[in-house]
Amino acid sequence: MSETMRQPRVEKVVVNIGVGEAGERLSKAQKVIEMVTGQKSVQTISKTINRDLAIRKGMPLGCKVTLRRDKADDFLRRALEIREHRIPVYSFDPEGNMSFGITDYTDFPGMKYDPEIGIFGMDVSVVLKRPGNRVTQRMLLKRRVPRGHRLNRPEAIQFMKANYNVEVVE
Numbered sequence: 001m002s003e004t005m006r007q008p009r010v011e012k013v014v015v016n017i018g019v020g021e022a023g024e025r026l027s028k029a030q031k032v033i034e035m036v037t038g039q040k041s042v043q044t045i046s047k048t049i050n051r052d053l054a055i056r057k058g059m060p061l062g063c064k065v066t067l068r069r070d071k072a073d074d075f076l077r078r079a080l081e082i083r084e085h086r087i088p089v090y091s092f093d094p095e096g097n098m099s100f101g102i103t104d105y106t107d108f109p110g111m112k113y114d115p116e117i118g119i120f121g122m123d124v125s126v127v128l129k130r131p132g133n134r135v136t137q138r139m140l141l142k143r144r145v146p147r148g149h150r151l152n153r154p155e156a157i158q159f160m161k162a163n164y165n166v167e168v169v170e
Helices: 024-037 069-082 153-164
Strands: 009-018 042-045 060-067 086-088 098-102 122-129 167-169
Touching: 009 024, 009 069, 024 060, 024 069, 024 122, 060 069, 069 098, 069 122, 069 153, 086 098, 153 167
Parallel strands: 086 167
Antiparallel strands: 009 060, 009 122, 042 060, 098 122
8 A cells, every 4th residue: 555545634624613502692603603614504403302401302502614625724723723732632532533622712813702792612623534435435335444544543643743733732
């Protein structure tokens, strides 16, 4: 196998704001996520019922945006700048994905606090993969990715250190 097929890359970056209710707060959260990412958001819908929190099945609870390629890279660099390029080691899962939170959208450059909107934090999830994962998603002859080709936690940490200057904190 060639060395280019072994190089990890950012598959996608998912930015999520959980509000917990439909209505005005959800529309404000959608406005914030669209300002920060520059892309139209999608509502996240509840799949279960929780009587204690008054959540019904099919109720909108938040919004999310999926970024790929250059937009994902640009957003990830800006988000890591806010976190001062420091990510805790527990943010990486065994499959090499990474998640972290941003407490306030006004930390992004060019964003100012708007009293009408309020304060919204967001979750950022980064999916890292090697090329060649199409075999798991294609219609015909679906296969699993071999264990040796999957990304793991130490390789993901090394990739983030090399490409994004991330300092991994214990």
